Amino acid sequence: MAHRLAGKVALITGAAQGIGKACAEIFVKEGAFVFVTDINDDLGKTTALAIGSQAQYFHLDVENKSDWDAVMQQVIKEKKHLDILINNAGITGFQDGFGLQDPENASLDSWRKVHAVNSDGVFLGCQKAIQHMKESKGSIVNISSRSGMVGIPGAASYAASKAAVRNHTKSVALYCCEKGYDIRCNSIHPAAILTPMWEPMLGSEAEREEKLAMIAKDIPMHRLGTPEDVAYAALFLACDESKYITGIELTVDGGILAGSSASPKKDVD
Ligand SMILES: NC(=O)c1ccc[n+]([C@@H]2O[C@H](COP(=O)([O-])OP(=O)(O)OC[C@H]3O[C@@H](n4cnc5c(N)ncnc54)[C@H](O)[C@@H]3O)[C@@H](O)[C@H]2O)c1
Numbered sequence: 001m002a003h004r005l006a007g008k009v010a011l012i013t014g015a016a017q018g019i020g021k022a023c024a025e026i027f028v029k030e031g032a033f034v035f036v037t038d039i040n041d042d043l044g045k046t047t048a049l050a051i052g053s054q055a056q057y058f059h060l061d062v063e064n065k066s067d068w069d070a071v072m073q074q075v076i077k078e079k080k081h082l083d084i085l086i087n088n089a090g091i092t093g094f095q096d097g098f099g100l101q102d103p104e105n106a107s108l109d110s111w112r113k114v115h116a117v118n119s120d121g122v123f124l125g126c127q128k129a130i131q132h133m134k135e136s137k138g139s140i141v142n143i144s145s146r147s148g149m150v151g152i153p154g155a156a157s158y159a160a161s162k163a164a165v166r167n168h169t170k171s172v173a174l175y176c177c178e179k180g181y182d183i184r185c186n187s188i189h190p191a192a193i194l195t196p197m198w199e200p201m202l203g204s205e206a207e208r209e210e211k212l213a214m215i216a217k218d219i220p221m222h223r224l225g226t227p228e229d230v231a232y233a234a235l236f237l238a239c240d241e242s243k244y245i246t247g248i249e250l251t252v253d254g255g256i257l258a259g260s261s262a263s264p265k266k267d268v269d
Helices: 018-029 041-051 065-079 108-133 153-179 196-202 205-217 227-238
Strands: 009-012 033-038 055-059 084-087 138-143 183-190 249-252
Touching: 009 018, 009 065, 018 033, 018 041, 018 084, 018 227, 033 041, 033 065, 041 055, 055 065, 065 108, 084 108, 084 227, 108 138, 108 153, 108 183, 138 153, 138 227, 153 183, 183 227, 196 205, 227 249
Parallel strands: 009 033, 009 084, 033 055, 084 138, 138 183, 183 249
Antiparallel strands: none
């Protein structure tokens, strides 16, 4: 069977681990050359090296415009074009030092930091990709979240920043159509995907299994997802099989957003 990304050049942000890493691995298997980018240089280099000669690591802090300028310059210098951008890098706000993340107590600094990575980063990535893809064609995939579609009281900055990603995706998609650019832009909304992002929330080894079982109980499919589950959705949106699809939101969440599992009462239709 032909490779689904044969000859394509992709750039993935936050690709040292988790979902971004799974995208990089699967995209290379499907024939792409992948620029693995991250702020964790040691891990990013290790990841790219393990993937092989079809992957190369660059440092890219997504909130930093000059990093984007430098990386895109390198990409174009080395490969002449970019076909796929996966805006994947993201932070939850549950890292050490961020403090409470509810709407009453979250600090303005932590709100701004979460938005700088999750939403400024996606804005900058989309802008750069449009500038470089408009003469050819391309696919931008923004990794939003289930949290971009519903309120999350304990992670208000994260949820608002991911809602910005969800909406900006549609502006980019429509803008490119208006301008006659052959660039598609879609968002993916994962939930409960077991990656290193979860570790600060799972606690010590003793609590870990118990917490994971509790999370799984609330998921309609009764299990957490894997990074590969998201990567295969990204693969579909990145490749030409989805060439008539732009501005959509694709959930990868074991059914969480399908609705409530609370049964209606007998006397309610
Ligand atoms: N894991 C989930 O359940 C889940 C659910 C919904 C959405 N998401 C989203 O998926 C994406 C990937 O999440 P993950 O679970 O793989 O997370 P992860 O924490 O395992 O990986 C995120 C990567 O992003 C990198 N990163 C952090 N700040 C960065 C910055 N400023 N610039 C560049 N890279 C940076 C980290 O170094 C890390 O390698 C994120 O946008 C996240 O919000 C994840």
